[in-house]
Amino acid sequence: MKKKILLGLVILLAVAVLAGAQGKKILLGFSHVAMNCPYYLAMDKAAKDTAAARGAEIIVLNADLDISKQISDVESLLVKGVKGLIINSVTEYGTMPIIKKVKAMGIPVVAIDRPLYGDYLAYVGIDQWKAGELQGNYFTKTLLPAGGNILLIIGDPGCPASIGRGNGMLAILDRPENKGKYKILATYAAEYNQMLGMQKMEEGIAAFGDKIDLVYCANDSMALGALDALRNADMESVLVAGVDGQKEAYAEILTGGQYKSTVINNYWEITQKAVHLLMDYLQKKVPPKTKDVITGTILVTADNVKKYYDQNAVF
Amino acid sequence: MKLKTNQILGDYGLFLVLLLLVIVSAILSPLFFSYINLANLLTQASFTGLLALGMTFVILMGGIDLSVGSVVGFSSILYASILHGAFFTFMPKEIFIYQGAPKLTPILPLPLDILFVLAVGAVIGLASGFLSYRFRIHSFIITLCVMIFTRGLAISYTRGQPLFGVPDPVSFLAYGMPAKIPMPTIIWLGASLLSLLFLRYTRFGRGIYAVGGGEEAARLSGIQPAWYRISPYVASGFFSALVGIMMSGRMGCGDPKIGQGWELDAIAAVVIGGTSLSGGKGSVGGTVVGVLIMGLIINIMNLLAIEAYPQQMAKGIIIIAALALHSALSKRRSR
Numbered sequence: 310m311k312k313k314i315l316l317g318l319v320i321l322l323a324v325a326v327l328a329g330a331q332g333k334k335i336l337l338g339f340s341h342v343a344m345n346c347p348y349y350l351a352m353d354k355a356a357k358d359t360a361a362a363r364g365a366e367i368i369v370l371n372a373d374l375d376i377s378k379q380i381s382d383v384e385s386l387l388v389k390g391v392k393g394l395i396i397n398s399v400t401e402y403g404t405m406p407i408i409k410k411v412k413a414m415g416i417p418v419v420a421i422d423r424p425l426y427g428d429y430l431a432y433v434g435i436d437q438w439k440a441g442e443l444q445g446n447y448f449t450k451t452l453l454p455a456g457g458n459i460l461l462i463i464g465d466p467g468c469p470a471s472i473g474r475g476n477g478m479l480a481i482l483d484r485p486e487n488k489g490k491y492k493i494l495a496t497y498a499a500e501y502n503q504m505l506g507m508q509k510m511e512e513g514i515a516a517f518g519d520k521i522d523l524v525y526c527a528n529d530s531m532a533l534g535a536l537d538a539l540r541n542a543d544m545e546s547v548l549v550a551g552v553d554g555q556k557e558a559y560a561e562i563l564t565g566g567q568y569k570s571t572v573i574n575n576y577w578e579i580t581q582k583a584v585h586l587l588m589d590y591l592q593k594k595v596p597p598k599t600k601d602v603i604t605g606t607i608l609v610t611a612d613n614v615k616k617y618y619d620q621n622a623v624f
Numbered sequence: 625m626k627l628k629t630n631q632i633l634g635d636y637g638l639f640l641v642l643l644l645l646v647i648v649s650a651i652l653s654p655l656f657f658s659y660i661n662l663a664n665l666l667t668q669a670s671f672t673g674l675l676a677l678g679m680t681f682v683i684l685m686g687g688i689d690l691s692v693g694s695v696v697g698f699s700s701i702l703y704a705s706i707l708h709g710a711f712f713t714f715m716p717k718e719i720f721i722y723q724g725a726p727k728l729t730p731i732l733p734l735p736l737d738i739l740f741v742l743a744v745g746a747v748i749g750l751a752s753g754f755l756s757y758r759f760r761i762h763s764f765i766i767t768l769c770v771m772i773f774t775r776g777l778a779i780s781y782t783r784g785q786p787l788f789g790v791p792d793p794v795s796f797l798a799y800g801m802p803a804k805i806p807m808p809t810i811i812w813l814g815a816s817l818l819s820l821l822f823l824r825y826t827r828f829g830r831g832i833y834a835v836g837g838g839e840e841a842a843r844l845s846g847i848q849p850a851w852y853r854i855s856p857y858v859a860s861g862f863f864s865a866l867v868g869i870m871m872s873g874r875m876g877c878g879d880p881k882i883g884q885g886w887e888l889d890a891i892a893a894v895v896i897g898g899t900s901l902s903g904g905k906g907s908v909g910g911t912v913v914g915v916l917i918m919g920l921i922i923n924i925m926n927l928l929a930i931e932a933y934p935q936q937m938a939k940g941i942i943i944i945a946a947l948a949l950h951s952a953l954s955k956r957r958s959r
Contacts, residue, residue, distance in 0.1 A: 371932045376786075376875060377671075377882050378932070384664045385926040388655055402788040402877040406795060426788075466784025467879070498784065 335393070335591055337367040337584070338386030342397040342423065343374045346501050346530045348553055348576055349397075351624035352422070355580035356395065363588045374465070374500065376403040383407045387414065393587040394418045398425040400467045417590050421583045422574075423469045430590060431597040433583045435606040437470050440552050440572040441477020443608040444525060447570050448478070449487050451610075452548055456490030457522035460513045462535060464501040464527045471498075474527045474552050494521060499531045506534030514542050523548040529555035529571055536561065536568055554609060559618040562611055570610045573617065576624050578604045637953045638898060638913045645920040653927040661927070663806050669919030670808035673912065674867050675890035676897075677816055678749075678860030680911045683894050684823075685836045685856045686903025687763035691752060692864040692890055694774035695745055696883030699868025701778050703741045703794075704787035704878025706731050728789050738794075742865045748774065749861020753854035763857070771887070778880035786879040790872050798873035808870055813912070815863070820908040832856065837904025892939070893918050896946040917946075 339356050343349050353369050360367035368389060372379035376399040384407070386394060394416055398404045401424055408418055408427040418429040424437075448459070459482075463471035475496075482491045494517050499505035506526060513521065524539075524547060526532035532551030539547050545567055551558055554573040561568035582602060589595045609617055649656045656662075675692045682689045709729040732740055752770050756763040800807035823829035834842040835852040843849060864883075872878050897914025899906025921942055925935045 368929055370929070373932050375882075375884070376879055377871065380874060381664070381668055381926070384668075388658065388661045388664060388927065389929075390655075400786045400877070400879060402786050403875040403879055406799065406874065406876040410799070466779075467786050467881070 335365040335588070336389065336391050337365050337393045337395065337587060338383075338389070338391035339367055339369040339395045340379055340382045340386060340397065341369055341371050342379070342399050343501075344371045345374070346503065346528070347555060347624055348501070348528065348530070348574070351576040352397070352580045354623060355577050356584060359581045359584040360588075363584065365584075365588060367584070372399055374399055376400055379404060380407045383411065387411065387416075392416065393591050395421050395583050395587060396425065397422045398469075399423075401425050401469045417587060419583045419587050421579055425469075429600075431583075431586050431600055431602055433579050433586065433602040433604065435572070435574045435579070436603045437473025438477040438480075439606045440574070441474040441479070442481055443477075443572055443606065444474075444550055444552070444570060445478035445481025447608060447610065448523060448525070448550070449481055449484075449491070452550075452569055453491070453522055458492045458494050458517070458520050460494050460510075460517065460521050460524040461496040462499050462506055462509050462513075462524065462526040462531050463496060464498065464531070466498055471527045478525060499526075499534070501528045501530055503530040503534040506531030507538045508534075510535035510538035511542075514538060514544065519544070521547050523550065526551045529553040529558040532568070532571075533557055533561070539567065554617065555624060556619065556622050559609065559614050560620075562609065562614045563618060565611055570608060573605060573607045573609055575604060637949065638896075638910060638917070641949070642913055642917055642920070645917060645924075649920060649924040649927075652924060655927055656924070659804075661923070663801070665919055665923045666809040667806040668922070669915050670806065670812035671867050671870065672886065672889045672893055672918065673812040673915040674808075674815065674863045674870075675860075675886055676893040676911050676915050677812070677819055677908065678856075678863035679887075679890040679894045680897075680899055680906065680908055681819075681832065681856035681859045682763070683891075683899050683901060684832055684903060684906055685853060687756065687853075687856065688767065688891065688901075689749075689752065689763065689857060689860045690767040690887050691748070691770040691774060692860060693883035693886040694771045694778065695748055695861055695864035696868040696871060696886060697880050698748075698774045698778040699741050699745055699865040700872045700875075700882055701782050701787055701878040701880045702744060703737065703869050703872050704790065705781070706737045706740065707789060707791070708787060728791065734791065734793060738869055741869055742862055745861040745863075745865020745868070746858045747861070749857040749859065749864075750854065752861070753857030756857070757850060757853045767857075775880075775884075782878075782880050784880065786875070786877040788877040790876050790878070794869065794873040795876065796873070797870050811866070811870070816908050816912050823908060828852075828855075833904055889918065892943045896943065898950055914946075918942075 337360055341349060341353060344353065356367055356369060368386060370382040370385065372382050379399050394411055396404065396418060404425050405427045408429065411418055412428050420429045420432040422434045424432050461475060463475050465471055481487065495513060497509035497513065499509045510524065524535050526535055529551035532549050536549050547567060549568045550570045552572045552574060554571055554575065558568065558571045586597050678692065679689060707728045707730045709731055730737055748770065752767050756766045797807055823832065831847050831852050834847055835849050839849050871882055893914040894911050895901065896917055897910030899910060925938060
């Protein structure tokens with residue numbers, strides 16, 4: 310009997326109290342892909358702040374880069390009775406069936422940051438491919454006009470952001486005027502995480518040494534990790550580029566060192582737009598003007614970084 | 625009086641825990657008894673349940689199968705690639721850009737392709753069992769290697785990307801609701817029932833208990849251990865492949881990364897259900913209850929919107945608590 314009580318208490322201890330009563334507030338759901346890097350954490354905060362500002366309640370669930378957990382998360386949100394869903398998909402195809410189910414229940418879906426293939430109200434995010442192209446052009450025209458060896462660190466092979474940012478850049482390298490000048494030494498995957506980015510860079514340094522001219526990472530967190538690895542190895546001349554516009558990246562670009570460029574992926578703009586779109590649709594029945602809401606995809610280099618750098622920004 | 629209480633606790637302890645959990649869940653969340661929540665709970669538990677079923681056979685034999693998660697992922701993409709007409713050839717460099725539902729050019733017609741993938745899963749299990757038996761290496765090591773190898777194979781095969789395009793009958797396996805019961809649950813409980821009858825009422829089934837309880841004693845009773853030692857792994861591989869195919873239906877695509885960590889959930893469910901890790905003791909019925917207990921705990925944490933990482937902390941505590949409970953109950957029973 311004692312043991313049973315103990316078990317019961319253990320379960321209760323492991324359980325937290327549900328936050329508040331729902332009342333008349335609209336309940337939104339946000340199925341987030343992960344919380345393992347500053348960008349995703351910032352999106353979480355932005356979603357909660359914007360929802361609060363609109364007088365709605367939002368539940369954010371973390372799928373931790375696991376597609377089957379994401380499907381379960383969406384099912385949980387459906388049980389809770391969310392009226393609208395924002396989703397940042399782990400893979401673009403894996404969420405198709407569950408989104409169909411959500412749509413069949415009459416709940417509008419807004420895809421955010423990572424595109425998904427399915428029937429959604431709107432997609433809000435940057436143009437991942439264009440981000441890659443912007444970087445590709447910067448490399449070929451400004452950073453390495455004579456050619457060079459590039460090391461690629463992507464987030465996750467199945468992820469649309471990695472696919473767009475990576476292949477957009479590669480598409481520029483494949484252009485006739487650039488053919489033969491650039492070589493991709495290797496492609497590593499570091500899950501958008503800074504520590505893994507550093508580890509993969511160390512592996513790259515061990516494998517290729519001074520053959521590396523530039524390392525291009527699919528996000529700034531990984532690029533900052535790679536930067537650490539390069540500094541530890543005293544390789545101050547290898548150029549580094551990322552995507553996202555993290556403030557630490559801006560700080561590095563500002564110093565004029567080896568970190569050269571990034572592309573803005575404004576978590577605030579994206580998340581805020583997504584919540585507003587959803588609330589407008591739910592409260593005022595106003596559908597979005599365009600299905601794909603592409604936010605500003607802007608290249609940031611030493612020339613314009615001062616305009617965007619804010620030390621006190623969340624991200 | 626004391627003896628009777630002990631006996632009841634010993635025999636029905638698990639069911640009492642299950643009941644307690646249901647009551648606690650209902651109290652903590654008004655959404656618990658909604659149809660959609662129960663359907664979700666059962667569906668999600670069914671996948672772990674099938675893996676735990678295969679794992680029960682293996683653990684009854686005194687072994688362990690760490691490769692189930694990887695076989696799930698591998699089966700998922702093997703099946704998807706057969707649908708796309710590729711067969712043990714490495715995927716092309718192009719990324720799959722969505723151009724509408726792909727025109728599937730399956731190599732094998734529908735029931736055959738599923739049977740093929742199930743057979744491949746069984747063969748992987750056969751390899752694990754055979755290597756472990758023949759070379760007298762503990763299955764922990766062998767299945768660990770199989771786990772690493774198969775996962776690497778799955779990810780290399782598709783360069784880490786999912787393969788889009790799964791036909792409707794397979795989606796039915798994951799989302800179908802015949803008689804309002806989720807299809808995965810029907811498959812899981814059906815398989816569990818068959819396994820329970822098999823283990824209890826066939827000679828082979830009882831031979832598994834005998835060999836698991838002590839190979840020398842079994843051998844002296846005239847049982848040749850070889851096939852008994854290897855077949856549980858075949859079953860485990862088979863069920864892992866089945867889960868892989870069902871997951872493909874659930875996602876609408878094959879994904880080489882799914883299943884990571886699922887072997888631990890399966891082992892936890894089997895252990896909570898009362899099967900001893902040293903072999904020879906336990907039952908499929910206990911595993912079913914263990915799966916439901918774990919499913920209930922995860923479900924109530926989801927309903928209360930507990931974050932992913934604290935959920936893992938809770939899981940860890942609960943498994944230890946379950947083991948402590950079992951050891952206390954079995955001590956009581958023997959008094």
